Amino acid sequence: MTTCVLEPCIFELSRAGAQGVSLPQDEEDAPSVAQWLPQEMLRDASPRLPEVSQLEAMRHFLRLSQLNHCIDKDFYPLGSCTMKYNPKVCDLYGALEGLTRQHPMTPNHLSQGSLQVMYTLQQYLADITGFDAVSLQPAAGAQGELVGMMMVKAYFESIGQSHRTEVIIPDSAHGTNPASAAMCGFKVVEIKSGKNGLIDLDKLKAALSDKTTAVMLTNPSTVGLFEKDILEVSRLVHEAGALLYYDGANLNAVMGQAKPASMGFDVMHINTHKTFATPHGGGGPGCGPVAVTKRLAPFLPVPVAEFDGEKYFLDYERPQSIGKVKAFYGNFEMMARALLYILAYGAEGLAQVSRDAVLNANYLRACLKGDYQVAFDQICKHEFILTNAKQKAFDSHLNTMALVKRLMDYGYHPPTVYFPLIVPEAMMIEPTETESKATLDQFIAAMKAIAEECRNNPQLVLEAPHTTPVQRVDEVAAARNPDLNYFKPSQSG
Amino acid sequence: MTTCVLEPCIFELSRAGAQGVSLPQDEEDAPSVAQWLPQEMLRDASPRLPEVSQLEAMRHFLRLSQLNHCIDKDFYPLGSCTMKYNPKVCDLYGALEGLTRQHPMTPNHLSQGSLQVMYTLQQYLADITGFDAVSLQPAAGAQGELVGMMMVKAYFESIGQSHRTEVIIPDSAHGTNPASAAMCGFKVVEIKSGKNGLIDLDKLKAALSDKTTAVMLTNPSTVGLFEKDILEVSRLVHEAGALLYYDGANLNAVMGQAKPASMGFDVMHINTHKTFATPHGGGGPGCGPVAVTKRLAPFLPVPVAEFDGEKYFLDYERPQSIGKVKAFYGNFEMMARALLYILAYGAEGLAQVSRDAVLNANYLRACLKGDYQVAFDQICKHEFILTNAKQKAFDSHLNTMALVKRLMDYGYHPPTVYFPLIVPEAMMIEPTETESKATLDQFIAAMKAIAEECRNNPQLVLEAPHTTPVQRVDEVAAARNPDLNYFKPSQSG
Amino acid sequence: MQNFLPHTDAERQAMLSVIGVEHIDALFEDIPASLREGITYHSLPTKGLSEPELQDAISRWAARNQGKEMACFLGGGAYNRFIPSAIHNLAARSEFYTAYTPYQPEIAQGTLQVTYEFQTMICELTGMDVANASVYDGASAVTEAALMALRLTKKKRILVARTLHPDYRQVLKTYLKGLSMVELVEFEPADARCFAASDERVACVILQVPDYLGSVENPIPIRDFCKASGALMVVSADPVSLGLLKAPGDYGADIVTGDIQPLGNHLSYGGPYGGYIACKSQYLRQLPGRLVGRTTDKNGTVCYTLTLQTREQHIRREKATSNICTNQALNVLKATVYLTLLGPSGLKRVAEASVRQAHTLAERLLTMPGLRRYQPEKPFFNEFVIQLPGPVQPILRQMEQRGILAGIDLARFYPEIENGLLVTCTELTTSEQIDRYVTAMKVALQAAQGAELPKGSMEAACS
Amino acid sequence: MQNFLPHTDAERQAMLSVIGVEHIDALFEDIPASLREGITYHSLPTKGLSEPELQDAISRWAARNQGKEMACFLGGGAYNRFIPSAIHNLAARSEFYTAYTPYQPEIAQGTLQVTYEFQTMICELTGMDVANASVYDGASAVTEAALMALRLTKKKRILVARTLHPDYRQVLKTYLKGLSMVELVEFEPADARCFAASDERVACVILQVPDYLGSVENPIPIRDFCKASGALMVVSADPVSLGLLKAPGDYGADIVTGDIQPLGNHLSYGGPYGGYIACKSQYLRQLPGRLVGRTTDKNGTVCYTLTLQTREQHIRREKATSNICTNQALNVLKATVYLTLLGPSGLKRVAEASVRQAHTLAERLLTMPGLRRYQPEKPFFNEFVIQLPGPVQPILRQMEQRGILAGIDLARFYPEIENGLLVTCTELTTSEQIDRYVTAMKVALQAAQGAELPKGSMEAACS
Numbered sequence A, B: 001m002t003t004c005v006l007e008p009c010i011f012e013l014s015r016a017g018a019q020g021v022s023l024p025q026d027e028e029d030a031p032s033v034a035q036w037l038p039q040e041m042l043r044d045a046s047p048r049l050p051e052v053s054q055l056e057a058m059r060h061f062l063r064l065s066q067l068n069h070c071i072d073k074d075f076y077p078l079g080s081c082t083m084k085y086n087p088k089v090c091d092l093y094g095a096l097e098g099l100t101r102q103h104p105m106t107p108n109h110l111s112q113g114s115l116q117v118m119y120t121l122q123q124y125l126a127d128i129t130g131f132d133a134v135s136l137q138p139a140a141g142a143q144g145e146l147v148g149m150m151m152v153k154a155y156f157e158s159i160g161q162s163h164r165t166e167v168i169i170p171d172s173a174h175g176t177n178p179a180s181a182a183m184c185g186f187k188v189v190e191i192k193s194g195k196n197g198l199i200d201l202d203k204l205k206a207a208l209s210d211k212t213t214a215v216m217l218t219n220p221s222t223v224g225l226f227e228k229d230i231l232e233v234s235r236l237v238h239e240a241g242a243l244l245y246y247d248g249a250n251l252n253a254v255m256g257q258a259k260p261a262s263m264g265f266d267v268m269h270i271n272t273h274k275t276f277a278t279p280h281g282g283g284g285p286g287c288g289p290v291a292v293t294k295r296l297a298p299f300l301p302v303p304v305a306e307f308d309g310e311k312y313f314l315d316y317e318r319p320q321s322i323g324k325v326k327a328f329y330g331n332f333e334m335m336a337r338a339l340l341y342i343l344a345y346g347a348e349g350l351a352q353v354s355r356d357a358v359l360n361a362n363y364l365r366a367c368l369k370g371d372y373q374v375a376f377d378q379i380c381k382h383e384f385i386l387t388n389a390k391q392k393a394f395d396s397h398l399n400t401m402a403l404v405k406r407l408m409d410y411g412y413h414p415p416t417v418y419f420p421l422i423v424p425e426a427m428m429i430e431p432t433e434t435e436s437k438a439t440l441d442q443f444i445a446a447m448k449a450i451a452e453e454c455r456n457n458p459q460l461v462l463e464a465p466h467t468t469p470v471q472r473v474d475e476v477a478a479a480r481n482p483d484l485n486y487f488k489p490s491q492s493g
Numbered sequence C, D: 001m002q003n004f005l006p007h008t009d010a011e012r013q014a015m016l017s018v019i020g021v022e023h024i025d026a027l028f029e030d031i032p033a034s035l036r037e038g039i040t041y042h043s044l045p046t047k048g049l050s051e052p053e054l055q056d057a058i059s060r061w062a063a064r065n066q067g068k069e070m071a072c073f074l075g076g077g078a079y080n081r082f083i084p085s086a087i088h089n090l091a092a093r094s095e096f097y098t099a100y101t102p103y104q105p106e107i108a109q110g111t112l113q114v115t116y117e118f119q120t121m122i123c124e125l126t127g128m129d130v131a132n133a134s135v136y137d138g139a140s141a142v143t144e145a146a147l148m149a150l151r152l153t154k155k156k157r158i159l160v161a162r163t164l165h166p167d168y169r170q171v172l173k174t175y176l177k178g179l180s181m182v183e184l185v186e187f188e189p190a191d192a193r194c195f196a197a198s199d200e201r202v203a204c205v206i207l208q209v210p211d212y213l214g215s216v217e218n219p220i221p222i223r224d225f226c227k228a229s230g231a232l233m234v235v236s237a238d239p240v241s242l243g244l245l246k247a248p249g250d251y252g253a254d255i256v257t258g259d260i261q262p263l264g265n266h267l268s269y270g271g272p273y274g275g276y277i278a279c280k281s282q283y284l285r286q287l288p289g290r291l292v293g294r295t296t297d298k299n300g301t302v303c304y305t306l307t308l309q310t311r312e313q314h315i316r317r318e319k320a321t322s323n324i325c326t327n328q329a330l331n332v333l334k335a336t337v338y339l340t341l342l343g344p345s346g347l348k349r350v351a352e353a354s355v356r357q358a359h360t361l362a363e364r365l366l367t368m369p370g371l372r373r374y375q376p377e378k379p380f381f382n383e384f385v386i387q388l389p390g391p392v393q394p395i396l397r398q399m400e401q402r403g404i405l406a407g408i409d410l411a412r413f414y415p416e417i418e419n420g421l422l423v424t425c426t427e428l429t430t431s432e433q434i435d436r437y438v439t440a441m442k443v444a445l446q447a448a449q450g451a452e453l454p455k456g457s458m459e460a461a462c463s
């Protein structure tokens, strides 16, 4: 039997003179470009890019691809990430040269298709969130947060309250929240969550002051529960003269049920690559539109797509705008895909998306709570948290990481682990609405089987995974001696 | 560890009410179609087609796909099949609605693009083969053979020689040759090959008579050797008043070296899915153009693409035509892909294709002959034959099938086995020109390792494959109790 | 220019020395010098085109076709149907697209299982017991069915409906020409006399349902005739129609054939499509083409394999059931994905929408003076024949100028139907297109009445 | 309508009973009733569109854009380059397209290894030691580099060339606004005085090579200034140019950034593209974004994993090097395949052809009376600035009518360049397009001289 050899690095396949694509020949009498460029700015040595035939390239990347898990292959119960299925009709985008070959500096009157997409998506997102205005420019959720915080800052400057410098963030928040606030120059004030993983109103009150610019919340929170006191929170925040930011990563739970603007939020971002199914592509690209109330609208990044009743155009005339956060207008393809997604579902369909997402999560919770400790055992929204509490009783080494690595042997991607930080040994499970009951039942069976293994054969679990292309990757060595570049494998770091 | 469970049959995944694609809703007041159709012709029960969500369908077929070997993943040394790499630029076809959405009955003046493709390909194939006229209509090589034989028949009828009823075919020929001749009503006269797997001139002379319509040859022959006496063969055949048919499956060996028409052939087919790289798609589709001399041109199937100096058109005015063998005009997409392929290489490139194909075959032969018996050990063309002669000395069970099954464990597709029939235990290896030296060297290493295993550990080989999704499929049971239909698993047969 | 060839010259030289020759020409010395001398491909470009140039070339071909911008009322065996996007994504996967015929089941379970699923789906649609892995197209399918019938019944007479697709009839004729003594007789289904008395000489009767002209006729008289005559009943059927219409097996067919193009395959100017053949299990051994069977492997895992290969040319040579080798596997994949995505209700809906649009258009056209339906008493599916008051071609040219491909001129195929135009609707036909069709037809008829046509359109008519 | 939701109503009910509630609404009772009451999405269609309707919608959007039919002389940070077809095939594979961030290395080696290969290629192009797995785009890349420099030097002054892409400068400004005391100073690279004396306050100097106006300037004075001032030298560079031009690391850059759009990524009206950042290894700990490292697994197999994650927000929260989480992984894949297919000679050829076409066009334009090049003494790469004798917009409208996107009007970005037009060529620019450009420009200039423009084009000019 051959041992499992993974694919060599592309540079190992390189052979001088090989080429993967044929380019036009220079004409016989083509002038040398050296005459036009300063000699000292020309390369002496070629970059060591790979030289391989097209077939060698295809095989290399095809084989690599097969080493990946993906949502089109199997379930991805990744809490907070909303790994839902992306309808393939969106892939038509790539075949339409009218969209793919449109240069961003093409004048408005020749870009009406693209502008229509942007304008319509702005309208729809405003409607879905309940806000007044939308910018599609941010490239992802984190950049949306940053834009939101920048607008908050600009707003307070515009009303002469530059003394406000603090942002209050619960300890359950995603890491991007404090990071974005910090990038904006704010001081982050972390508050401890209450017993249910929700806001502790007393702690909030204590933290609020005339230094507070904003409170950043995720709702449903990162433990998968709706902030039942949200209206009270909003009242308190606004009473303190601060604004309320909505991290839209969990929007998938509440469509058709509640609009963030109605909850009392002032500004939010949306992760189209979560809620509206633009695919993750192995880590990106995404699109992180921000939506705001009228009060904050003047501060939106430029340009914004507008419609004058006849034509769509890009509006740069926004004197109070915070400026730009991306070259051009944002990740346009993701906008087109998100718009297709929204059109595919319609208003009723989106409401059903959230209902099914919540149904699936509660179904899993109900079926798994016999075998695993549920961190907050009550009706949840689109996700919930398990821990290893029951399993570690059998063997103290049975931590969350061990449990989820074992899940890979059953063909599943592990849940999100060790997040949120407030639940020790968290396994956060978000099934999304696109998973069928059959898939959920199989997943339940796998989880139960693992629980059983923990009881009877903990070693099997502790040594997992057993069937993956590689097993128990040495991450410590990777960090200690970073090898990040094939030609310079050792970095001082 | 989980056991390897393959994918369930799609019908097992079916759930009443699920659907994989959303279709337009009927309008509220849409009339029932029952009024327009005879009641007794309407279905009583629905067909049991699967009912699954789009995600379930995607996962099912994606998982199935990953169970396949393919040329884009690894080497396919399949003799006679010319499994070369298909340049991905040809895939652009699928994105161009001007080509994909053209209905075959669109009038000529609105189909100039398609007709230009057909006309140009006809011209190029005529040039490459040296013939005068080409029909692109046959769907594959076998249908090309049939068309060729039909034309031969029509020709002899046209000159009043209907008494000719025999076709001479060497015993080394591909099974389609006798089958095609038989479908055409001819009597097949098989002649034994000479010692080198080539035509035995004496046997040929003996077989030729005034009953002979045609001799069907493959050149290079199916043992991978050029018929060195081809000019003499041609003289003999024509002296007997018969015609000479060229099975073009091995055209990949002689481009830029010799044209079949110059060799003395009168008619041939081309497998574009071999020589010109339209991909195999798991068994098809292909395209099997026929090329003929002036003498046979009047008999070509209708229509033929023509050009009047201004416009392309389909010519049906061919009174002596054999008729049609396919609805419409053939596998048009394959024609477009073959034309792109020819354009990608140009005249010099095609000559290099054959040089490299032959180089690769001889390189493998030279490197493997120490470990395996080469059936005809001399300079070969694009393929050559090994046998198990050396290996069976170690263990009489080490037949060709065992050897090649073991090759799968090394990641390779087996060579063509037990063909041609004239070489017992044949393994026919055709590397094609798109394989790099590195790939060939790895394959050689694998073959040598297997030779070593045969010596030292024959059991390992005899029980192979060990790493494939399934192993040693029970083909006897499959044939004895044919289960060809999920809902009717047992057939009387 | 490297094209897609991987070797560098240095590698070539290294390989030659391993072989033991100095120059590549040494590998071609067995080819007579007279053949090699002065060989050129003068009509081809000397050097290959680069990839940007190839991209450009194919885009220009596409741009020179006008079909896709027009409203398409063409049918006649090739249908402009909705193709779910997921099909392309799956069919483009290298694992399906660049795999060879699944002769080695250990590493071809993907293609094999898909084919088994396809066979089952075709049986469900047709009401048959077994189906093969495809033949070339609907024409070769019905032809192979006729050949099956000849072998099975050992009789020599084939009755074929004149309403079978004209191309299919031509293919049948071409194939049968080779076989001595076989008699091919065309009949007019409307002519009840054909089947009044049984005929022991008949091997099979071939009909198409719905027929080429769109009509759905009662097949029972033919079924009864076949029963009485010991002939096989062969039905050619658009698989989409079988989402709504009775499975031919349910009204007595012995062999059912057709083309799977409408199941998720591109129009592509006529191909590649794919033929299906399904039959009752007693005819299995005479079924041509590949068959996939379900079995188990040495570990007991359920798996699939090509089976009953002794019917095929690579084993049986001149005694094989057919010469077919390469088939239409990728089209089969697309059809299987299509049927999986649509399911029974989706397929039915597609069929219904097509029927509904065709009847809507027909009804509106038939209110126009001068237009008649051919054989108006017959029920029809999604196609129908309109008889125009004058020649068809000038009307088609007029309609084209309004962006409409109005139908197929029946003059070549059915000269007996005066000024006949075959008009097709599918589920993609929109109400707006129907409106445009009706308006354009009015204008075209008026122009035609206005005696002389403008010069330009007459010229176009001759091309 | 099922859309893409898998459950049937029966299944929903069954699941509710397992949960122990009767109605789905019971799962939403924790949401205040006041929020739930009367909620509607009035601007959305009530029901989802079917797939045929969606296919139609997206085709209509595409048809309303005119860019692809026109000869494109637009550049300015987004380039109309040749994209090898193999890229699409690979990027469309579900295993790449629908995978999540590779947090679990056991089942993400594909994405991880591709990223490692990308990091290496970027280092080869830039002459740096390490590169990250991407940031959002060229603008955020240069901005993150500036933030790195602030952290590394603990200084507060940033000098940025006025010839850095105007959007990038705007983004930089927007990001820096939040940070107190940081001073952003624009300089004019042509102005030698800027760097005459060293300045200890400077954290970094940011320049673009070739710059936004296409010029290739001598970076040595700035390099010397940085050395003397203890400032970091940050260079933003089009990666295609680095196939021909010296790696910035070779002339002293500390951090190199840019946008990978030109490496096989679609124009797509501005995104998604992808930013790269590469730096010397001593700055590694301040590099933002994901990094992939090579290591081994428990069996000793070479493998890849995300590493040094303590720099990132999910570990370090407000102390992270950046807030970035989702990045541009799929664009990275495309760039990696692009560079693999082209190799060093292909990339060089693409760069050379672009330079050659730009110079051909420039030379021909500069023979035309009234046209001048801005700063004609400077060498340029594949872009250059032409100063027109009059306003740019009417000329652009005229050129558009001849199917040409003639360039970027610099009025908004560089009002100091009177009537400036940035013109770009790439390897896809054909000689025929250059001829058309020259002819159209002649006509347009004549029309402009003829005082009044025709009415239609004036209207268009205002849109």
Ligand SMILES: Cc1ncc(COP(=O)(O)O)c(C=O)c1O
Binding pocket: A080, A081, A140, A141, A142, A143, A174, A176, A177, A218, A222, A247, A249, A250, A271, A286, A288, D324, D325, D326
């Ligand atoms: C709760 C939460 N907030 C913010 C983000 C950041 O979004 P993005 O990755 O799109 O930048 C995420 C993404 O994982 C998240 O889960």
Ligand SMILES: Cc1ncc(COP(=O)(O)O)c(C=O)c1O
Binding pocket: B080, B081, B140, B141, B142, B143, B174, B176, B177, B218, B222, B247, B249, B250, B271, B286, B288, C324, C325, C326
């Ligand atoms: C020598 C030879 N002849 C004929 C054929 C038949 O060609 P096709 O499969 O295209 O019908 C083949 C294909 O395998 C072959 O190898």
